[in-house]
Amino acid sequence: MVNATRLDLANEFLDAIQKGNEEHADEILVMIAAERESRLFEEIGKLTRELHDSLASVQSESDLAGIAENDIPDAKERLNFVIEKTEDAANRTMDAVEDILPVSETIRTRAGQLQEEWSRFQRREMDVSKFKKMGNELVDFLDELNSNSDKIYTGLNNILMAQDYQDLTGQVIRKVIEVVQQVEDSLVGLIRATGVQAGPRKVVSEIEAEGPQMNVGNKYNVVNGQDDVDDLLSSLGF
Amino acid sequence: MNKDMKILIVDDFSTMRRIIKNLLRDLGFTNTDEADDGQTALPKLEAGSFDFLVTDWNMPGMQGIDLLKIVRAHPDLKDLPVLMVTAESKREQIIEAAQAGVNGYVVKPFTAGTLKEKIDKIFERIETPA
Numbered sequence: 001m002v003n004a005t006r007l008d009l010a011n012e013f014l015d016a017i018q019k020g021n022e023e024h025a026d027e028i029l030v031m032i033a034a035e036r037e038s039r040l041f042e043e044i045g046k047l048t049r050e051l052h053d054s055l056a057s058v059q060s061e062s063d064l065a066g067i068a069e070n071d072i073p074d075a076k077e078r079l080n081f082v083i084e085k086t087e088d089a090a091n092r093t094m095d096a097v098e099d100i101l102p103v104s105e106t107i108r109t110r111a112g113q114l115q116e117e118w119s120r121f122q123r124r125e126m127d128v129s130k131f132k133k134m135g136n137e138l139v140d141f142l143d144e145l146n147s148n149s150d151k152i153y154t155g156l157n158n159i160l161m162a163q164d165y166q167d168l169t170g171q172v173i174r175k176v177i178e179v180v181q182q183v184e185d186s187l188v189g190l191i192r193a194t195g196v197q198a199g200p201r202k203v204v205s206e207i208e209a210e211g212p213q214m215n216v217g218n219k220y221n222v223v224n225g226q227d228d229v230d231d232l233l234s235s236l237g238f
Numbered sequence: 239m240n241k242d243m244k245i246l247i248v249d250d251f252s253t254m255r256r257i258i259k260n261l262l263r264d265l266g267f268t269n270t271d272e273a274d275d276g277q278t279a280l281p282k283l284e285a286g287s288f289d290f291l292v293t294d295w296n297m298p299g300m301q302g303i304d305l306l307k308i309v310r311a312h313p314d315l316k317d318l319p320v321l322m323v324t325a326e327s328k329r330e331q332i333i334e335a336a337q338a339g340v341n342g343y344v345v346k347p348f349t350a351g352t353l354k355e356k357i358d359k360i361f362e363r364i365e366t367p368a
Contacts, residue, residue: 087252087253094257207328207331209331210328213325221330223329223332236333
């Protein structure tokens with residue numbers, strides 16, 4: 001169906017040309033072009049509004065801004081907290097172990113010495129003065145054992161208590177999983193709303209560092225434990 | 239294999255460096271130094287006098303694999319025995335490290351026994367004439 005305004009303008013143009021009125025004909029041409037332009041702008045305006053509305057609805061449903069401003073920095077902080085807590089627990093545990101090891105080594109050595117002496121006594125290879133000496137050494141050993149046992153007990157308790165990080169880090173990690181889930185949902189919504197197509201997947205180079213592997217059993221390109229590493233290397237002649 | 243040999247331990251996590259240092263001490267190796275990245279390790283190695291390098295792969299500044307390649311190409315360091323101790327376990331990575339001249343590859347988590355075994359094996363090979 002022909003636009004009435006255009007038809008009028010076209011007739012007027014024709015009329016002006018026929019009458020040799022060049023100036024007026026130019027004016028009409030400008031008006032026709034302007035009319036077309038304004039319709040184009042109207043279309044663009046309509047599309048822009050539609051896109052804006054659709055993005056706004058995605059935004060309000062998923063609160064992307066909120067996620068970016070609050071939840072993601074919060075998640076980063078939480079994960080740093082996990083690193084700190086686990087590092088702290090590892091160090092506390094190793095501190096306790098470093099306290100206990102020399103103590104247990106001392107006990108072992110001294111007990112070994114006393115055992116030897118006792119065997120000599122049983123084989124009747126010990127005279128009275130040596131026997132008395134052994135008696136004193138035994139008393140010393142038992143005293144030491146008492147205080148060393150305390151040290152060991154304390155150390156072991158410290159190790160036990162150092163495991164308290166797991167519950168805290170577990171809770172924190174769960175919260176981060178929630179945030180990741182929200183981000184995933186929002187991104188899916190956004191992709192749907194804007195009709196963005198998934199591009200070709202970024203290929204991770206086979207030698208790029210990835211940290212510890214998950215679900216190793218399902219991955220053909222990952223080895224499963226030191227034995228597999230050794231087998232792979234010897235099969236290649238290394 | 240000299241128990242007094244000077245060993246450089248390179249890992250970006252201080253807890254892992256501590257573990258390895260302790261395990262080495264239990265094996266009788268008390269002459270150890272540490273670096274937290276390939277980048278900080280290199281000047282230490284170049285300053286000289288290290289007999290053994292134990293390094294992680296995944297480090298933010300310079301990765302262990304790159305440190306290894308630089309060491310093997312370096313006139314003063316090319317024969318330095320290198321043991322990688324890492325969580326990286328893709329087949330291609332293990333092959334890459336072997337081809338770059340690593341002397342041993344231990345994956346995390348590992349046991350004290352494995353560490354000892356690999357160190358012994360490295361120095362056995364070095365000291366046995368081919």
